[in-house]
Amino acid sequence: DADVTQTPRNRITKTGKRIMLECSQTKGHDRMYWYRQDPGLGLRLIYYSFDVKDINKGEISDGYSVSRQAQAKFSLSLESAIPNQTALYFCATSDLQGAGETQYFGPGTRLLVL
């Protein structure tokens, strides 16, 4: 079984709809992240959480919200989806190893907003 899972893998929605993307991990990591990937822009950080009671905004948090329901679960919501939120969304977890941090990514959710 995969260590980091994302559901759904693909989603088509309409402008104005509220949707939720879910992420679960079995790695036992405290840190979890949500990124979006757009062609030519790499990955951009939306939100991150260092533990259940910790939520931090990333580079591009506007239009998004998150919930850390448990150590293993971190969900991303689009309150009112718009077409420019069409992208590939990745969840990641990490451990902290001295000066370097290893992030483990899920398989991604491809979202299309019509």
Added chain:
Amino acid sequence: TQLLEQSPQFLSIQEGENLTVYCNSSSVFSSLQWYRQEPGEGPVLLVTVVTGGEVKKLKRLTFQFGDARKDSSLHITAAQPGDTGLYLCAGAGANTGNQFYFGTGTSLTVIP
């Protein structure tokens, strides 16, 4: 404006050729990572470098962190079709709140 710029954005080469991918910034990083991403999957960490001038080798891949810790390069020797994928650099430091910011990515295709 992207914090980390990668070049080239696209690269298509024949099997057996050598190549270098660059990751540049005007900011200083305390650590820099390289990831490879294959279609339909998330990125997978290849290496982390933390010391200016550091060189790390992973089989046919050689990673270098610039002396000033503002840039990095990835050199692949004798590329193989299995090297095909999107290569991403990511840097973290005081200017990023110690969160990793990803580069723009280099899409590599190795033709058999």
